Amino acid sequence: MKTMIKRRHAAPASSAPAIALRDVRKVHGEGDGAVVALDGISVALPRGSFTAIMGPSGSGKSTFLHIAAGLDRPTSGAVALGDTELAGLSERRLTILRRERVGFIFQAFNLMPSLTVTQNIGLPLRLDGRRPRRAEVREVAARVGLDQRLGHRPSQLSGGQQQRVAIARALITRPEVVFADEPTGALDTKTGRGVLALLREVVDADGHTVVMVTHDPQAAAHADRVILLADGRIAGTLEAPDADEVAEQLAHLGD
Numbered sequence: 001m002k003t004m005i006k007r008r009h010a011a012p013a014s015s016a017p018a019i020a021l022r023d024v025r026k027v028h029g030e031g032d033g034a035v036v037a038l039d040g041i042s043v044a045l046p047r048g049s050f051t052a053i054m055g056p057s058g059s060g061k062s063t064f065l066h067i068a069a070g071l072d073r074p075t076s077g078a079v080a081l082g083d084t085e086l087a088g089l090s091e092r093r094l095t096i097l098r099r100e101r102v103g104f105i106f107q108a109f110n111l112m113p114s115l116t117v118t119q120n121i122g123l124p125l126r127l128d129g130r131r132p133r134r135a136e137v138r139e140v141a142a143r144v145g146l147d148q149r150l151g152h153r154p155s156q157l158s159g160g161q162q163q164r165v166a167i168a169r170a171l172i173t174r175p176e177v178v179f180a181d182e183p184t185g186a187l188d189t190k191t192g193r194g195v196l197a198l199l200r201e202v203v204d205a206d207g208h209t210v211v212m213v214t215h216d217p218q219a220a221a222h223a224d225r226v227i228l229l230a231d232g233r234i235a236g237t238l239e240a241p242d243a244d245e246v247a248e249q250l251a252h253l254g255d
Contacts, residue, residue: 016080016082016083017044017045017046017047017080017082018045018046018047018048018049018081018082018176018177018209019044019045019068019079019080019081019177019209019211020043020044020045020078020079020080021041021042021043021044021064021067021068021077021078021079022042022077022078022079022080023040023041023042023076023077023078024038024040024041024042024067024074024076024077024078024079025038025039025040025041025074025075025076025077026038026060026063026067026072026074026075026232027075036232037060037063037232038060038063038064038067038074038232038233039060039231039232039233040077040233041060041064041077041232041233041234042234043227043234045068045177045209045211046209047176047207047209048203048207048208048209049203049209049210049224049225050199050200050203050209050210050212050222050223050224050225051210051211051212051223051224051225051226051227052212052213052214052219052220052222052223052225052226052227053065053211053212053213053214053226053227053229054213054214054215054220054226054227054228054229054246054250055228055229055230055235055250055253056230056250056253058231059229059230059231059232059253060229060231060232060233061213061229062181062213063232064213064229065179065181065211065213067079068179068211069098069102069104069177069179069211070086070089070094070097070098070102071098073086073087081097081101081102081176081177082101082176084097099124099127099128099173100128100173100175101173101175101176101177102175102176102177102178102179103124103169103170103171103173103175103177103178103179104170104178104179104180104181105163105166105167105170105178105179105180105181105183106166106181106182106183107181107182107183107185107186108186109154109159109162109163109165109166109186110166111154111162111165111166111169112154113153113154113155114153115153116150116151116152116153117141117146117149117150117151117152117153117157117165118132118134118137118141118150118151120154120165120169121137121140121141121165121168121169121172122137122172123169124169124172124173125172125173128173132172136172137150137172138150140168140171140172141168143168143171144164144165144167144168144171144198145164146161146164146165146168149161158191159186159187159188159191160187160191160192160194160195163183163184163186163187163191163195164195164198166183167183167195167198167199167202171202171206171208175208176208176209177208177209177210177211178199178202178208178209178210178211179210179211179212180199180210180211180212180213181212181213182213182214182215183195183196183199183212183214183219184196184214184216184219185214185215185216189218192216192218192219193218196219196222197222199212199222200222203224210223217243217244217246217247217250218243220241220243220246221241221242221243221246224239224240225237225238225239225240226238226241226246226249228249228250228253230253235253236249
């Protein structure tokens with residue numbers, strides 16, 4: 001029997017969804033060698049929600065994430081971050097938008113090995129020409145349980161701690177949306193559960209929007225909603241599913 005968890009979200013500042021894709025199509029290559037990565041995707045992700053994107057290899061998961069985050073442009077269709085349509089933005093404006101309004105968490109952590117925890121967390125602000133305030137870095141480090149490790153370098157931390165630094169780095173700019181690409185893929189099961197619980201808390205307590213690509217049904221069960229992709233199309237959605245439901249649906253998609 002599934003346990004129902006009461007989840008609260010911060011009230012949105014705008015009625016627009018956090019992310020909206022409208023009839024998005026992405027084609028790689030041309031002619032006979034063309035590959036359709038996304039084929040007419042339309043979806044709206046509410047503010048203050050946790051969405052998992054799943055599907056077999058080659059289903060379009062990574063392409064979905066890259067286009068939704070403004071890292072890649074669709075061949076056709078429209079993408080919006082809140083009230084901002086991405087199609088009309090120059091590469092420079094897109095870069096600024098990602099820096100100021102989007103956070104990223106990767107499977108490989110992508111920390112700078114020569115920098116301390118403090119410096120890694122504050123890096124997005126420095127790239128934006130701002131000097132991180134010690135208090136805000138300490139606050140977000142405490143949020144992920146690392147305020148006693150601020151002087152350490154990545155090599156002095158466990159994998160789970162390094163991913164928590166990456167989460168703090170993603171949160172330091174107070175982004176509208178956090179995109180996580182297989183955030184537990186390099187972690188053991190117990191450590192991965194801790195990272196997922198933290199992402200869940202970031203949504204529930206802070207009202208952030210999280211979009212996570214994962215292949216793991218246990219990870220997806222932390223989300224409010226699972227979007228299933230197959231052959232570049234939405235093959236189904238699951239609302240507040242448990243891991244068994246997710247695994248069963250994936251099996252039908254050939255994963």
